[in-house]
Amino acid sequence: MIKAQVRFDRDFIIGETDKRLFGAFIEHLGRCVYGGIFEPGHPTADGKGFRRDVLELVRELNPTIMRYPGGNFVSGYNWEDGVGPIEQRPRRLDLAWKSVDTNHFGTNEFMDWCRAADIEPMLAVNLGTRGPDEARHLLEYCNHPSGTHLSDLRRKHGWETPHDIKFWCLGNEMDGGWQMGAKTAEEYGRIATETAKMMRMTDPTIELAACGSSGRKMATYGEWERIVLEHTFDHVEFISLHTYLNNYADDTPSFLASPDLMDSFIDEVVAIADAVAARRRSRKRIMLSFDEWNVWYRTRRGEHNRVKEGWPVAPPILEEEYNMQDALAFGGACISLLNHADRVKAGCLAQLVNAIAPIMTETGGPAWRQTIFWPFSDFSNLGRGRVLRTNVDTPTYSTRYYDPTHTEDLYDKIDPVPYLKFSAVHSEADKTVTLFILNRHLSDDMQIDIAATGFGNLGLQRAHTLHHEELKASNTKNNPDKIAPRTLQGVEALSSRTTVTVPPASWNVVRFNAAA
Numbered sequence: 001m002i003k004a005q006v007r008f009d010r011d012f013i014i015g016e017t018d019k020r021l022f023g024a025f026i027e028h029l030g031r032c033v034y035g036g037i038f039e040p041g042h043p044t045a046d047g048k049g050f051r052r053d054v055l056e057l058v059r060e061l062n063p064t065i066m067r068y069p070g071g072n073f074v075s076g077y078n079w080e081d082g083v084g085p086i087e088q089r090p091r092r093l094d095l096a097w098k099s100v101d102t103n104h105f106g107t108n109e110f111m112d113w114c115r116a117a118d119i120e121p122m123l124a125v126n127l128g129t130r131g132p133d134e135a136r137h138l139l140e141y142c143n144h145p146s147g148t149h150l151s152d153l154r155r156k157h158g159w160e161t162p163h164d165i166k167f168w169c170l171g172n173e174m175d176g177g178w179q180m181g182a183k184t185a186e187e188y189g190r191i192a193t194e195t196a197k198m199m200r201m202t203d204p205t206i207e208l209a210a211c212g213s214s215g216r217k218m219a220t221y222g223e224w225e226r227i228v229l230e231h232t233f234d235h236v237e238f239i240s241l242h243t244y245l246n247n248y249a250d251d252t253p254s255f256l257a258s259p260d261l262m263d264s265f266i267d268e269v270v271a272i273a274d275a276v277a278a279r280r281r282s283r284k285r286i287m288l289s290f291d292e293w294n295v296w297y298r299t300r301r302g303e304h305n306r307v308k309e310g311w312p313v314a315p316p317i318l319e320e321e322y323n324m325q326d327a328l329a330f331g332g333a334c335i336s337l338l339n340h341a342d343r344v345k346a347g348c349l350a351q352l353v354n355a356i357a358p359i360m361t362e363t364g365g366p367a368w369r370q371t372i373f374w375p376f377s378d379f380s381n382l383g384r385g386r387v388l389r390t391n392v393d394t395p396t397y398s399t400r401y402y403d404p405t406h407t408e409d410l411y412d413k414i415d416p417v418p419y420l421k422f423s424a425v426h427s428e429a430d431k432t433v434t435l436f437i438l439n440r441h442l443s444d445d446m447q448i449d450i451a452a453t454g455f456g457n458l459g460l461q462r463a464h465t466l467h468h469e470e471l472k473a474s475n476t477k478n479n480p481d482k483i484a485p486r487t488l489q490g491v492e493a494l495s496s497r498t499t500v501t502v503p504p505a506s507w508n509v510v511r512f513n514a515a516a
Helices: 052-061 072-076 107-117 132-143 149-156 185-202 223-232 252-257 259-280 324-338 373-382
Strands: 002-016 023-025 065-068 092-094 099-101 120-125 167-170 207-210 238-245 287-295 344-350 359-361 367-369 386-393 396-402 411-418 420-427 432-439 446-453 458-466 491-494 497-502 506-514
Touching (some): 023 287, 052 107, 052 359, 052 367, 065 107, 065 344, 107 132, 167 185, 223 238, 223 259, 238 344, 252 259, 252 324, 259 287, 324 373, 324 420, 324 432, 420 446, 458 497, 497 506
Parallel strands (some): 023 065, 023 344, 287 344
Antiparallel strands (some): 396 411, 458 506
8 A cells, every 4th residue: 555645725725616617529520419419310319309318418427618619620610501491501521520511410509409408608610711700700690689680690590599609719729730721820810819809899798719739749839829829818818728648558657647748738838828928017817728638549540540431421430438547547637627727717528429528329329428427527516616725745656658749759758747646626615625536556555644724524425436457448338337436435534634545546536524
């Protein structure tokens, strides 16, 4: 058994978690929409074609904001194709994912689905093949009450009440050569600024996110953020970050260390954004929108894994089958986001259903939870509140993380890596303290001595663990509950001091009642 110590106080906080931190992402990609959230004719489909079995799992997962319609897809998307009578909507080639989109599901259907799921919408505009004019037209269509061509067109289409969408993304991954209409930082900074100006003239109540780097290993990383923010600083509230954790080298210790690179990514982008503010002598602080993050590597290798020949409709692509160790790395990413709650104010798990997703479906058949469903559900349902500053004393290890997207050196040294990755969240509303605990040691239990001050007596409310002896075990249609949380027994709560013992290679959540 290895031992660790944690100290925290109710008066020392990192920041309050924003409701939007617990979001997810729906893209016209594979079976995420068609056969995922939307399948008319499915035995559970409602009158609008929404799969009610999926909706039940989404409500359990409890995401708070949903990004749509992309992703790479949005950079070639004409929003007008997805509104109006379904039988009149055009079928289009989707160049991003080499498929045909029927446009049977569009903006209004997405809004209806968000209302059914009680989720705030986040819309991205196309700044790849289109520009400011089309963006402000979409905003007018969605948010203007009536009395103009586009607002009245929405009403004619059957949605009389404005959608009142507040959060908008100015394009997607515009620094990426794979992107339709990819741009330099200067080109993107200019078009994003003009788009933001026109959109805010149309509706001054909206909030806007500029595109940051598509990944920390982009050759333009850092300079991209600086140049884009020099242009857009006065017009946006957020800059985006994207990260996908991988295990290409089949190296579990390194894989479980990889969420720590998210911490570095966040810290660096915060520093760049604040440097731009300092040059302006501005007190404004740009917040971060981590609007794509997940584990993704099996279906990322080679174009044959990402697309199907023959321009199919809703092909089964990017359908990652997540195992136990994927859930552990994923849980580490949740902790990284919590521990930056002061600046990461929005986040979107990419994606929601089927394509690199916590929820899987069979078209015409059942839906089930993947292993990563569980840590996200904990994160979203139990992570609301004030994230506390913690002092963590834990044994460490050294490793090198394989990243094939880095051309100069395929390995990042991550040293030292704490075996314990930890976050504590205090909810004054619920009068609870919730501990999120990742034990990255592969063979040893961990005993954690926890001293919490300022709360009085902490009474155990619940404790569970996600652990399996076989790290490559996964949930499937035929065995959907192989990986699932079970009660964590090793919790001894004595006044303000607590001992928690957790299994090796485990994700754990312990919640206390905190009356004080």
